[in-house]
Amino acid sequence: MPNPWKALEWSVQRTLLTCTVAALVMASAMSLPPLTLFAGRPADHASVHLLLELFSVVVSIMVVSLAWHTLRHGNDSSTKALLAGFTLVAGLDVLHALSFEYMPSLFSDASTGKAIFFWLGGRVAELMTIVLVAAGARLPGGRAAWLAAAIAGVISYGWLGTFHLDWFPTLFIPGHGVSPLKARLEYLLCASNLAAACWFFLQRKQDPEGRFLWLAASTFIMGIGELAFTNYVATSDFLNVFGHLFKTVAYGFIYRATFYASVERPHRLLERSSRQLQEQQLELQRVLRNVPVEIVALDASQHCRYANPPFARRMGRKDGALSGLPWRYAVPTEWRGKVEPLMARAMAGQHTEADFAFTDVYGAQRHVTATVVPERGTDGALDGVLAIFADTTEREIARRRMLESMEELSKLKDALDAHAIVAVTDAQGVIIHVNDKFCTISKYARSELLGRTHSVVNSGHHPRAFFQDLWRTIGSGKVWSGEICNRAKDGSLYWVYSTIVPFIGADGIPNQYIAIRADITERKHAEQAVQRLAFYDTLTSLPNRLLLIDRLKMVLAQGERSGQYGALLSLDLDDFKGINDTLGHEQGDELLRQVARRLQSRVRKGDTVARMGGDEFILVLPELGHDHDTACRLAEDLAGSIRDVLAVPFYFNDLRVDSSCSIGLVMFDQGGVGEEELLKQADMALYRAKAQGKNRVHVFAPALQEQILATARLLADLRVAQQRDELRLFYQPVVGTARELRGYEALIRWQHPDKGMVSPVEFIPLAEQSGLILSIGHWVLRQACLQLADWRHDPARAGLTVAVNVSARQMRDAGFVEQVKAVLDETGANPGLLRLELTESMFHADLEETVGKMHALRTLGVRFSLDDFGTGYSSLSYLRRLPLYQLKIDRSFVTHVDTDSHDAAIARTILALAATLGLRVVAEGVETPAQFAFLAQLGCDAFQGYLFGKPALTPLFWTSTEHDA
DSSP states (O other): OOOHHHHSOHHHHHHHHHHHHHHHHHHHHHHSOOOBSSSSOHHHHHHHHHHHHHHHHHHHHHHHHHHHHTSTTSOHHHHHHHHHHHHHHHHHHHHHHHTSTTSOOBSBOOOHHHHHHHHHHHHHHHHHHHHHHHHTOOOOSOHHHHHHHHHHHHHHHHHHHHHOGGGSOOOEETTTEEOHHHHHHHHHHHHHHHHHHHHHHHTGGGOTTOHHHHHHHHHHHHHHHHGGGSSOSSTTBHHHHHHHHHHHHHHHHHHHHHHIIIIIHHHHHHHHHHHHHHHHHHHHHHHHHHOSSEEEEEETTOBEEEEOHHHHHHTTOOTTTTTTOBHHHHSOHHHHHHHHHHHHHHHTTOOEEEEEEEEOTTSOEEEEEEEEEEEEOTTSOEEEEEEEEEEOHHHHHHHHHHHHOHHHHHHHHHHHHHHSEEEEEETTOOEEEEOHHHHHHHTOOHHHHTTSOGGGGBOSOSOHHHHHHHHHHHHTTOOEEEEEEEEOTTSOEEEEEEEEEEEEOTTSSEEEEEEEEEEOHHHHHHHHHHHHHHHBOTTTOOBOHHHHHHHHHHHHHHHHHHOOOEEEEEEEETTHHHHHHHHOHHHHHHHHHHHHHHHHHHSOTTOEEEEEETTEEEEEEOOOOSOHHHHHHHHHHHHHHHHHHHHSOEEETTEEEOOOEEEEEEEEOTTOOOHHHHHHHHHHHHHHHHHTTSSSEEEOOHHHHHHHHHHHHHHHHHHHHTTTTOEEEEEEEEEOTTOOEEEEEEEEEEEETTTEEEOHHHHHHHHHHHTTHHHHHHHHHHHHHHHHHHHTTOTTTTTOEEEEEOOHHHHHSTTHHHHHHHHHHHHOOOGGGEEEEEOGGGGGSOHHHHHHHHHHHHTTTOEEEEEEETSSOOOHHHHTTSOOOEEEEOHHHHTTTTTOHHHHHHHHHHHHHHHHHTOEEEEOOOOSHHHHHHHHHHTOOEEESTTTOOOBSSOOOOOHHHHHO
């Protein structure tokens, strides 16, 4: 039985052995007990790490250099992928090395978390680059552009890791080691590299350059090496350093693969080409000895430099006997008189050719075509001539026979009939002959074509001037070539490339024309398909954005001329994402196709329905009339009918889908508004329709644009408010039943440089939508903790609490718990005095995750309040699960609690519920002594409102006796 191992090639055996050794070494290393290196000199570890990473960076730079200088004439797609990918890898590895612990600070302090952030980016970029190069991915654009893009990517990634590392999940916990997320990412990189290694190995036979085995070894070693980074506690652990050694080895294989493709293999190809060139030169000499033409080369003094055997035989000499002889002794006198004038002109630098006849030694008449060309040396100067003599006797005989015999013309026609569409007409264009291919493509019988002109297949596609130019050309005796669209008998169109040759009579005027055609219908259809892809949506066959803009320009220009109003409708399906996610993209695509058909059924012939992408459609309705109100009513009526037709259920294989749409409508006239501005206004109206509850039509008005622009300006100012120190934290006191001060609620305000003090009602929703609430919430939390830390040294204030509002977006942030811990550690504030106020809306989604974060913070001592209790949709089932400390009765129930029996009943119920659950209660919005007395009588133990103090920039402080006074 044959041994399968011996059947493998040596390169395959070498790769398998290398991967096996790497796996065994890593398994041995991971089985060792924990070992810490450089325990006494941690800075030495940073130096060793820098040297190891320096090797990787040098290899990456060498790969980029090889790609730029040696691969530029090879595989262009590989060049761009190597350039961009390993530029990115080199930059990220440099950032990783410089961010390592104990390295000097670079814009921000070096840390293990920061180094890991750059490490993971470099490993992902390296793996993607290798896979792209191996897959032969075609990247658009030039090499310089991709190099610039990679450099920009390094800068962007470096900016994120240097200044905004807090945006990303924690990857390393000092004292505990790598985070679970970091370990999972390393396992994912390990699996991805091993999968790539398997793919490279399986594809090795399709790799003519032999790089896949080197890449397989590289990715396998890199993947095995990633295991060393999944479970270390400190960067000085032995496994961490050992993993870097594996990376160094893997990079060596990467360089080997690149060096082979860029230097070694081209060098081998060059040697092979050199050998082939030598063989070709020998073959050329053999050909020159056997070609049926006679060749002689003369130097400047007209001595024979070379003469091939046919020429020597023609002159009655032996092979090689003419070398060195003067021309006048080498050839007969009859030849000299006819060829020497040609040689004189060739020596003057001219290319000359002539035919002449002579009588051979047997007395037969022969014909020769002599071609004499100048020969130049390496310096470009004339140093001789080359004369080629071809015996054309047979050709001359054939030419005479062809001219004298119609049989030769018939043979030519038969040859054309076999390969082309042929028609012959008389001088007036009347068809006198067609071949079978003409009948097949035109679907006319030969009897239906003879005696008629080509107008029988005229499709009407070309203008009259096209045929006038054609007849003018062939009528003057010239050949015409071009593409013509014809119509067959069954009405179908076909395209041919035609060459029309005139036959000139004895009077110099064409008396017949022969049209030779080739069928190019498939090519034209392909061109039309490409054009359709450029201007039409492939899913719905509606015009795309490019064609829409073109048509909208035409409509606006027509509106200026006619003075009529038109309308632009921007339509978006409500909750399409939910339909797509639940039913699948295939059903979502079918829904879009049916929507497109329904829209087209509701518009007029001159209207345009286009798909902008996703579930967004645009309708252009031109020429709605000269009166604005009438035109607007027509547009609104059409928008309403579109809502109605899209409200009808859709069916996909007995599956019913209900949908609705929101529509933004903008009117336009000859006022000169551009197409991009109209689309922007329609989008504004669409967004307003969605904000108003969806499934409705909103007409654009200038005030809407002003409002949106004002909101955009306010958001732009908010983005820099924190940098400009414009945010302020106000404090409103919280008191007990004896009006003693218990603490404060921290309330944020914005001191706008132009607008003055901006209410949080205006800017907090913008912060929520834009994500700024994360940084603003962190600032509020830190300021509040600094205040608690400041009171810590004052016995009278040391026990006061501060409540901080937390948004749902903050609570969903994966790093929120760690952020609160970090702020408490930084400021030294007492966690037991910090109150985090949550709203009921936070618990409607991801309840388990929210409860988990609350418990994590509760173990630190932080306590939670449920704000605005009673205004949402509270559920007792989750209320009892939450680690709450107190409830806050919303001010809407407190305002009339002493005068309205319903509000009193609600307050009484909340207090009873809180007592049952063991929770404290704070009443918000207490403004009168009557409200205070009533709530105190019900058992409320804390109060907040204008009765005790308005929010102030400096926290008020008093004793219960002072406040009563």
